[in-house]
Amino acid sequence: MKVSRKALSLLTALVVVLLLQSCASIQQNAPKVVWFKIAHLARVHMIQPGPSNPAGNFQYDAANSDGFWAVFEVCSIDVQGSALTNGFDYNSGNFAIPWVTGEIGGSSPGIVSRSDAKGLPMPNPEVFAAVSIALESGPGSLHLAKGTYIKPGYRFAIFVDKWPVGYMGEAMNLHYNGQPEVAGVVQNFSVNKPQEIPFYNNGVSPGIPSNCP
Secondary structure: OOOOHHHHHHHHHHHHHHHHHHHHHHHHHHHHEEEEEEEEEEEEOEEEOOOOOOOOOOOEEEOOOOOEEEEEEEEEEEEOOOOOOOOEEEEHHHEEEOOOOOOEEOOOOEEEEEOOOOEEEEOOHHHHHHHHHHHOEOOOEEEEOOEEEEOOOOEEEEEEOOOOOOOOOOOOOOEEOOOOOOEEEEEEOOOOOOEEEOOEEOOOOOOOOOOOO
């Protein structure tokens, strides 16, 4: 296909504009950058949080048979932006899985089935509490002073209502929705593919090993 000189000039101008906008965005965000290194540990399809669950010793799984909780570990956090002299407010709920069909995060819709046949629409505080007991560790939110935190022991889980289109079982990437306070840059440092765990019974099943370097 032959491209006219005018069309080529317009295309070149558009590319230049986009590059300039990208550079301006990088310069604007650089003073508030926080670097996260994250590892995807596992896909857990059913959980039993145990008797400490306030709602009762139920089992929980996705209403869709191929849904799961994606479990992640924070390998490190580097609070380095020059504008972050007072640190920043970390919140694991700001992490989300970018996917071609849309972002998957804590506020994404879906249905979780409870073992008494009750369906719990997501987002749901009872499910969040059960998942926190069974799969998560460390604070969900806290203020972090400027500095570097290596293997802080933070783990969190994101509910994936159904198997994402095109997903082949690889370690999932994340982004961090921290604007306007911080510009989160998330790097996937998973050493291995995430484990496939059909059922995780808290206090009975073996612990999920780290997947950080």
